[in-house]
Amino acid sequence: MAGKPVLHYFNARGRMECIRWLLAAAGVEFEEKFIQSPEDLEKLRKDGNLMFDQVPMVEIDGMKLVQTRAILNYIATKYDLYGKDVKERTLYDVLGLKACATTARRWLSSERPPSSSLLMAAYPVGIDVYTEGILDLTEMILQLVICPPDQREAKISLAKDKTKNRYLPAFEKLMKVLKSHGPDYLVGKRLTRVDIHLLELLLYVEELDASLLNPFPLLKAFKSRISSLPNVKKFLQPGSQRKPLMDAKQVEEARKIFKF
Numbered sequence: 001m002a003g004k005p006v007l008h009y010f011n012a013r014g015r016m017e018c019i020r021w022l023l024a025a026a027g028v029e030f031e032e033k034f035i036q037s038p039e040d041l042e043k044l045r046k047d048g049n050l051m052f053d054q055v056p057m058v059e060i061d062g063m064k065l066v067q068t069r070a071i072l073n074y075i076a077t078k079y080d081l082y083g084k085d086v087k088e089r090t091l092y093d094v095l096g097l098k099a100c101a102t103t104a105r106r107w108l109s110s111e112r113p114p115s116s117s118l119l120m121a122a123y124p125v126g127i128d129v130y131t132e133g134i135l136d137l138t139e140m141i142l143q144l145v146i147c148p149p150d151q152r153e154a155k156i157s158l159a160k161d162k163t164k165n166r167y168l169p170a171f172e173k174l175m176k177v178l179k180s181h182g183p184d185y186l187v188g189k190r191l192t193r194v195d196i197h198l199l200e201l202l203l204y205v206e207e208l209d210a211s212l213l214n215p216f217p218l219l220k221a222f223k224s225r226i227s228s229l230p231n232v233k234k235f236l237q238p239g240s241q242r243k244p245l246m247d248a249k250q251v252e253e254a255r256k257i258f259k260f
């Protein structure tokens with residue numbers, strides 16, 4: 001029986017936090033080995049543990065995985081958080097594939113323009129597309145803490161604009177379609193990685209500016225619903241391995257360790 005996964009990173013969110021979230025949501029206990037100095041990082045490199053001389057690195061099932069999104073893919077697959085089949089990963093519509101064909105036919109024969117909800121339902125997207133969009137905005141927000149002070153105001157303004165006008169509207173519209181079809185989850189009829197990634201993102205959006213969520217009642221309801229799942233609720237409790245917003249001291253620590 002393999003031991004617990006071991007996460008190698010420094011003691012902050014950075015590029016490891018989404019991995020902590022996914023393991024916690026899967027109910028998987030994990031250990032953390034914190035990199036506290038450039039020498040710690042150098043030792044991992046010299047021991048041949050880091051394919052690209054970078055972290056995050058997760059020891060799991062006898063492997064030393066690097067690259068955040070590759071690690072997430074492995075964890076999601078292993079703990080059945082990646083949907084029930086390739087369709088849910090790639091092309092998932094709440095009305096079923098037939099809707100896509102119907103929409104296309106209607107559109108082509110211009111009987112009547114397809115409804116926006118049917119269009120949304122027929123969008124050829126699934127877990128992988130949602131995940132990439134969510135992680136793109138997550139990265140944009142996480143980077144705010146380490147961007148140069150003279151760029152911070154502009155980057156915060158850009159992140160808020162993208163949040164409000166690009167990403168959250170897309171997910172709120174999807175929630176509207178889902179609402180009329182019952183499932184509590186973004187894809188399929190059970191929890192997948194995309195629910196966890198979206199919850200994590202919504203918490204960062206709330207941290208950035210809670211008013212950003214006001215125009216999106218369905219996303220606020222989603223946040224409450226997923227936050228109340230037992231494993232997630234436990235991870236949200238004080239004292240869990242979830243990391244707080246980085247402070248100036250931690251940013252300096254990261255610069256020293258990773259030399260950026």
Ligand SMILES: COc1ccc(CSC[C@H](NC(=O)CCCN)C(=O)NCC(=O)O)cc1
Nearest residue numbers: 014015053054055056067142143146254258
């Ligand atoms: C948002 O906060 C942070 C804090 C630290 C980091 C640095 S993460 C450590 C870095 N890893 C990567 O850049 C991985 C990218 C893989 N696509 C690292 O290991 N840097 C050392 C180096 O690149 O030499 C990033 C965001």
